[in-house]
Amino acid sequence: MASPGGWGFSVPELVLVFSGKRKSGKDFVTDRIQRRLGSEVCGILRLSGPLKQQYAQEHGLDLDQLLGSGPYKERYRADMIHWGETRRLQDPGFFCRLATRGIRQPVWVVSDARRLSDLQWFRSKFPLQTQCVRVQSSEETRMQRGWSFTAGVDDAESECGLDSGVQFDWIITNEGDAPSLDEQLQPILKLAEEASSSSSISRS
Ligand SMILES: Nc1ncnc2c1ncn2[C@@H]1O[C@H](COP(=O)(O)OP(=O)(O)OP(=O)(O)O)[C@@H](O)[C@H]1O
Ligand SMILES: C[C@@](O)(CCOP(=O)(O)O)CC(=O)O
Numbered sequence: 001m002a003s004p005g006g007w008g009f010s011v012p013e014l015v016l017v018f019s020g021k022r023k024s025g026k027d028f029v030t031d032r033i034q035r036r037l038g039s040e041v042c043g044i045l046r047l048s049g050p051l052k053q054q055y056a057q058e059h060g061l062d063l064d065q066l067l068g069s070g071p072y073k074e075r076y077r078a079d080m081i082h083w084g085e086t087r088r089l090q091d092p093g094f095f096c097r098l099a100t101r102g103i104r105q106p107v108w109v110v111s112d113a114r115r116l117s118d119l120q121w122f123r124s125k126f127p128l129q130t131q132c133v134r135v136q137s138s139e140e141t142r143m144q145r146g147w148s149f150t151a152g153v154d155d156a157e158s159e160c161g162l163d164s165g166v167q168f169d170w171i172i173t174n175e176g177d178a179p180s181l182d183e184q185l186q187p188i189l190k191l192a193e194e195a196s197s198s199s200s201i202s203r204s
Pocket of ligand 1: 029069
């Protein structure tokens, strides 16, 4: 499909915009969705991808570790948030636009929305395709995954911007004692399969 306005992406059939607190399991859950659908059908978009790339380059840091889930990125998180916010203030859609470049799959999974402006950007560009998904876990579980409260991070917009005022289409509870992830993800996967099959019909 042609890219609208030469932006470098095809029009998606479905856009699943994920958010959740640190260590709620956003990457874990979105990776599982991509594994189930296959990377031909499902592309993962990380809004923090272009941010980390530019930040790593300017500060001489290890991009792979900033993209990972270990303690390295946590050392830089507060400064990265501040750095990204100066760019978002000038242009709230800056990282959304960069993250969508070159994505060709019919199903987009945005793994890390954090602000109302992120949701608004996708909803305004793709009003019919966008669905918002919240991943939630208890503080106890997040602590077992390496989280501890950090002032300036866990009480800032980056973590709290979507705590209220958002009607989520889906809520996934990523906890040991919740229904299995496969069970919870089933209706979302069904939606994605339907969307991708309608895209192959429209291409044929
Ligand atoms: N259901 C699960 N079962 C086993 N391990 C999990 C589960 N969910 C998350 N984890 C693990 O917990 C850690 C944090 O998960 P993940 O990186 O997906 O969280 P996140 O919300 O993306 O965090 P961040 O905001 O820091 O990027 C990872 O090591 C991941 O493998
Ligand atoms: C700097 C920042 O993008 C880090 C995100 O890292 P991660 O999605 O938790 O791996 C958070 C933000 O944009 O406020």
